[in-house]
Amino acid sequence: MTHPEKPTTDVLELFYTKKLVKVCAPMVRYSKLQFRNLVSQYCDLTFTPMILADSFCKSNKARSNEFTTNLIDTPVITQFAANTVHDFVGASYMVAPYCDGVDLNCGCPQRWARDMNLGCQMLKDPQKIFELVRECRNRIAKPFTISVKTRIQQDDRESVKVCQALEKCGVSFMTIHARTPDNNSGSIKEESLKLIVDSVNVPVIGNGGVVSLDGCYDLQEKTGVKGVMVANALLSNPLLFAGSKSTSLECVQEWLDICYNSTLTLETYDETVCRGTIPERPPNLTFQCFHHHLVFMLDKVFTRRQKKIFNNLTCFKDALEFLDNTFGLRPQLFTREQFMNSVPLQPQYEGREWVYKELKPFEDSKMHVKDFIEYDYEESKGKLFMDKCKELEGDSGCDWTEMFFEKD
Template identity: 55%
Template sequence: MAMKTSVTNINVLDIFQDKQLVKVCAPMVRYSKLQFRNLVKRYDCDLMFTPMILADSFCHSEKARQNEFTTNALDSPVIIQFAANTAHDFVGAAYLASPYCNGVDLNCGCPQSWAKEQELGCAMLKKPELIYDLVRQCRNRIPAPFSVSVKIRLLSDITETVEICRQLEKCHISFLNVHARTTNQLTGQIDKSGLKLIKDSCKIPLVANGGVTSLENCFELQDYTGCDGIMVANGILSNPTLFSGTCYTTKNCIQDWLNICYNSTLTMQSYQEELAKPKLTISEKPNNLTFQCFHHHLVFMLEKVLPKRQRHFFNSLKTFSSVLQFIEEYFGLKPMLFEPEMFVKTVSQNMDYTDRDFMYKELKPTEAEEQEYIGNSYNSDGQYFSSKISSEDCDLTEIFLENG
């Protein structure tokens, strides 16, 4: 089995011991995909999360595994976040993925209505004993240095939240991620005092999430709460260089994004052809890259860079060629080939899950039903991006509805 043995043996807890502040890229619907994880890694991001993946689909569908998670040699340390409400789904998915990532995270914070209807995400907070059982079984069956973590939101009663955190610590989770808003609070100020109380009540590393838009904000939140890490979603979408201390997306970052996306579409054979006769462009139906991923990220990155008129024109573009033409004309940038040594590291891995589903089968009750994988709904533009097209101004907090 092909494994990222040189990187997946990283102990995530070592990062918390070595770093004054662990800087984390949040799990984001549609957006924390491989190319973006590779980008933020270049700009002082210490730990990266995948988007939330449905564990049941990941367990019984090869198509789901291939569609929902890709990785390469640069993609580390990376945590796969799963939504699950049964041990066989969560532990089974974690065991399947464990050779190719550094840990798993149980999503107990997603506030989307569909997740609540399926008793996933923040609905899990109503059944804390179930959460404890899932992470305890996962921890018992997959040894360290593989990490097991949980991402939660605050309950309206902060004492109940603290008690859940204490019990999770007793389940030997590796670290805790807390979005400092309640399950019904999609926007507004975060509860810094609640974060501080959780940190004062637990010894495991705490990663705080919510309301951060700059590196300065990160340190301010750490100073107030004592948290060990800061997880950023919206801020890092708008500025992937945030953790390096810049206030907006740099020109070098735009060039890096073009390069990462362009090279990710190439196979070893097509890379050799490009070396001989470079086209330095992206076809309209490339491998391993959607237009949504490529264009949306640029829309977010250029929010504070482009004047309003150019911004709205750029946001409405519909093809790779028109986007590349705009970027070249406005910024003088075009995609560039990586050097061979770098290119090899960016090639997506062929992940072999053969015989790794025995854990899922062993834990699965005979009466449990399997749902057919029909793909996720995230190929749509989403509420946040759509607002970029339909209105002149958009409140970044709208994306919290989608990311939890």
Template identity: 50%
Template sequence: MSRDIVGILEDPKITKICAPMVRYSKLQFRALVRRYDCEICFTPMILADSFVQSSKARDNEFTTNSEDGPLIVQFAANKPQDFVQAAEMVAPYSNGVDLNCGCPQRWAMKEGYGANLLSKPQLIKDLIYQVRNRIPNPFTVSVKIRILKDIKKVVQLCQTIENAGASFITVHARTPEMRNEPIDLESLKILRDSVKIPMIANGGVKSLEDAELLYQESRCNGVMAAGGILTNPALFSGHSNTPLSCVQDWLDITSSMSTNFLTFHHHLVFMLEKVLPKKEKKVFNVLQDKDSVLTFLEDYYGLRPKETNSSCEKIDFVFQSAANKRCSKSETLNNDGLSNLFLENLFVS
């Protein structure tokens, strides 16, 4: 597959994209959805200042391999120097960087990240411009935004983003105050018509039919899924619910890549939400270790991981500040507080 993001978006057909999701759109999950017609994947949002300053942050937050593309690395940044340095660090291992201007969470707003930037168009312009001047095409620099009640301000913002040299814009067609309400399709259409660069539509996609309808109605170049693809990683290939082949793929992927238990289990909880009967789901959702999960899946579905020669065979690269190492012995995924998260609070923009 081509790694030219703009070229993919300009193809006259729907481009299917996996959203940046806090803690969840990591390498293992990206590997899974790519098997089911997902064409472009985003990393979770990464704090650019921490990424630049801390080798531990780099080791924890960014893991990739040779099959992990096309890939966009999303950063939260409010200082051009941080965004530029972070972009330069990941540029050899990705196809673009994205500036998060949509996260509505209180901590992000308080720190001047995410949706807080929607009121600072000149800062957004500078952040984009600085990266664009340092890293040449086809590496992309993009922005993910939410809409505002004052549509004129968002139109002006999109035009500012375009004029700064952005490669494309992703629009989550809800305001920062909205959660699971229907998206504002009319505002999305207005924004699509306000710029010439590619635009990705985000919000409310729970099935391939939803994606195709949003693509047709919005006239955007691509459609991004978040909660829908977390619940059904095979969404873009037309499955109405997670097929067992997808569960098998997840077992195989996580047996060949180091994956902490909470990440391994929570993805399965989401994937089986609409598949397992209620009684069995109550049992499965509270299992406490990997062996019990594997035993459950083998007893109930006859599924078990395929044997591999090495626990590291699919990891070609782990980003580390001191050196590039194959298959880091350290855990590369966070496991902080997943059990307290609700689906509606997972997403960063």
């Protein structure tokens, strides 16, 4: 199927035309295409989950699994974890036609990322960060943005020094999680965030601990940030940026419709009368993704007994039947125009690998195509999923193990 060229958005223009730029955070497993399509109706900017640039450059499977987009997926920033120029710039150049900017993750505190010298571990060698940003900016023309998401350090002077250097390297904007790499909960350091905002001229997005729209405006007033990024609170309430205090059933219906239609091809769309079902192994959607989002969204809607049943379901059929019986909700077929805009595109990377190959050192070039690490985010269900369901521990039939970890 042939698609028109994907529209693009000048991300920097958002910071100059909006009082507050509302941002959906990069969330491992969760800020995938379907969820971005849902929240983009209420926020200004979305991020993909963090993608390993090394795997993206070397593996067709990684590119197919980790990055999907469609015609309405804009503005969107693709976030990469990388520690070499050839990986970050190579991956960025490949994905550039299909997004509005790339972001270098320098804030992920997870142990596996640290062990691979990724995420917040990059702060121990800031010159490497500067090199990656500078080379990427030199390769990809504006208005495509190059940004960095990072954390504050114990010494505010070091935080300011890094952010000012990033500005000199050509970073378009930066996102600051106002906690240190060793602190994933509790109050954020608003004074440190304000100090950074006052020390640079590029837009700064604040991140950490915000759970409401009022909280977004409060953080902006206290620190002067141009935007606010929210993670976990958006999972529980995708309507947060619209000012809603909780998820509505209308929003749940939207989620069902987006997920159902994203599993159809043009051929099956033309052939089908909406049966209200999702095949057990559809393209572009896992049951884990579909189900976990519903668990989060319905956490304040379900009774304890309903949670106990629904949160333990393991297939599309049972989940859809439960929602139909409980709320009268079932997936609805999009109009043809809606469907054509939401169909996942098939990015064409052929001919865009030359930057990666040109930048890769000769010794690395001799590496076998399989000699790299692919981190399987789908291996576990995630800590956040367990945290949401913790109240059910001890009830028969509930076995919450192998959970997800993603902090604001």
